[in-house]
Amino acid sequence: MLSESRPLVPEWLVTPDDANALPDGVWPGSAARGDNGVLALGGVPATDLRDRFGTPLYVVDEPGVRHRARRVRAAFAAAAARHGTRARVYYAGKAFLCTEVVRWVTDEGLGVDVATGGELAVALAAGADPARLGMHGNNKSVAELTQAVDAGVASIVVDSAIEVERLAAIADRRDVVQPVLVRIVTGVHAETHDFLATAHEDQKFGFALADAPAIVARIRELPSVEFAGLHCHIGSQIFGTAGFEQSASRMVDLCAQLLEDGPVPTLNLGGGFGIAYTSVDDPTPIDALAEGIVAGVARECEVRGIPVPALAFEPGRAVVGRAGVTLYEVGTVKPVRVSDDLQRRYVAVDGGMSDNPRTALYAAHYSARIASRISDADPELARVVGKHCESGDIVVDAEYLPGDIAPGDLLAVPATGAYCFSLANTYNYVPRPPVVAVGGGQARIIVRGETIDDLLARDVGLAAPTTEDTP
Template sequence: MSATPSRASVPDWLEAPDDANALAPAVWPDAAGRGDDGVLRLGGVAATDLAARFGTPLYVLDEDLVRARARRVRAAFAEAASRAGTTARVYYAGKAFLSTEVVRWVTAEGLGVDVATGGELAVALAAGADPQRLGLHGNNKLLPEIARAVEVGIGSIIVDSRIEIERVAAAAAERGVVQSVLVRVNSGVHAETHDFLATAHEDQKFGFTLTDAEAAVARIRELPSLRFIGLHCHIGSQIFGTAGFEESAARVVELHARLLPGGDVPLLNLGGGFGIAYTTADDPTPIEQLAEGIVAAVARECAARSIPVPELAFEPGRAIVGQAGVTLYEVGTVKAVRLSGDLDRLYVSVDGGMSDNARPALYGAHYSARLAARTSTAAPALARVVGRHCESGDIVVDAEYLPGDVVPGDLLAVPATGAYCYSLASNYNYVPRPPVVAVSGGSARVIVRGETVDDLLARDVLAAPAVPEESA
């Protein structure tokens, strides 16, 4: 295991570290660190204590960091908007991670919440969120979901098709209310990480083309039970830099200007997708720089058309909760697999996998990892952290350097798992989903209970105990 790895077996961005115990600041929660005993501490709580108390796998969420990120994002867009002579709303994109407690955190810090299903709406309402500060997304909102949203007085529904316009209008008319709606448009700009692609046509399930959006708005304005309040556009996820947003803003503001002669267009929602660091290769743009660049681009486009800058809205999710999450695993087996030449790769198998983090299997996403219960002076070894599912693609961390003496029983921590890991979790291979624990100020508490095999069996009609019928 001491051979020098062939670069063909290692991602170009991955370099062997001088210290395989070091925590890259951009990747880990701000308050993460090691004590004198070498044990990783999250929110002031030792990882070993967390694992002993709650078991593994375990999602750990730093409450203080979630709240701090929410405040920072809100302030960044508010200040940028103020300089442009307008105001800004920030909605937390609930699909990144949603629980009643997280909703309470972000709403307490001044954010609204963006939900995409009736289930997410139910979570937000159960947390006490103000319905007027919620927005409902989705390309195929079910009729009961639309009815419930209108019934509770949701602040806005983002309509996605001509059929949906009629459905929302009917639900509002039936209840004798006027429902505020935005029209989702495809700007033809797709942004992923460092690059963006601008096209003239769209081939995706979300929204209206820029051409079709005008007819959609005209229809909304004809319906007395609907109030058109603006346009919505989302260009992608895990975006670094402002180039894609600026290109998209030029196109959407042009549509905004064409709609003004027909009536007010008070709001422009430019979505989210702001990137975070998952590995040392990632260099996310500071949110203040993003906010300033995006808002300035909108202001320039409005000035070029001699129209006022509308109120702006944004929907960050990953940027608020992503870095606040760390997943703890216990190592089960370790084996060296011979690659080309004299190179070995350590396969480090953990007690979780694609059921608690589907992103590597779905998107080829890269993560980092470190030993959490100790430090080591062993030389770094090329490793692949894999799960225990019956799939060759069950990979948690595709490539990382870990101390070469990693052994069964070691505690392993994977950072930047706050977004989309719990949200995408499954029961594949009948594995129960882990609990979610919040840490803050040296204390820890469960905010989402973990599942047990009994919980899974309880849903199996033939395996669950029969429920006696009530006597007549």
């Protein structure tokens, strides 16, 4: 919502006292300005990163990811122990997946949740133990299910009656018993963007609560699949515990009903825990989040006189989101007069909706700061836009940046560790950026950036080189 007194400015956006300051909770813990005013990430100056790797550039603070993975795992383990059960945490790979990130999170004790055959292949290539993998997906192909069964994936989350029969046939042909979780739509409407809410009734995932007993009964009849528990997920970028507790109450009700005919070993409550993208965002601390959710489950179980099942959770953004920063170079700056007395400064950078489509998809808000210097200029309202042929190609919809921002300045956008690399595309034939890991003053590429030659190599309309053309 826009302010009545400042028609171009969202109500939450305040004019900063210092447009160079880095708001707490939004940037990686290692982010700091050096004596020369240059932003450093993981001890590496942003200008050095630009000079070595170019821009746009995804930068991921490896110690930050590892630290957050440890904290999340410890928080849920401790909360579960206080309430007489145990909890397993899976990193939701869809947030950001590459072999190095898989190694980081598994080193810190997390399993990995994958949603396609491609994500499964990445996890396996990184050396992840299949016994610590879970697989999602509302339309897993026969090939993907076969891949998962052959790999020995610990659990497959089934999403339709067709998939149950399909998976049972595959497991039967291989003479194995495949554990499965049943995804449930709890009807809890999370307070988030419509496209991020996944527990309302009219959407593609899972089984309605009323249909769950029949599908579980069918799984229990089939000798080649094993009912390992229930799964739900209410959405993404959610603050507070109320929605999770309400969903847990409905899931515990279902558990109590299903226990009449057999065990319900695991209750997986998904992820979706929010992070701060701007200075006004106030995500729930992970320890409070874990205790609130687990205590809610335990309370509901006590009311119904049933044991607390083993629990599982699937955070992704909460592990990797804050650790990421994207660096851009400013190409053009121009004032745009919106009306006779209103003006906004448009700052165009060398990336855009190809490396971060979240603003266009979800009306997501981001922060931004000049990374290559300190400025004494007064802050002015700006919109950071990309280089693509779309008016909706916006990276940061509204931000106060120094009024002297100019071509050649390096701009940093924080909290881009989740769903930016994952959603990246090559619109307008803009190659996807590289990913660089930083930490301890060192930087290294963990995902190579694309080149125009990479994009052209896929175009079969190009003439194949002749012998004379080949050196």
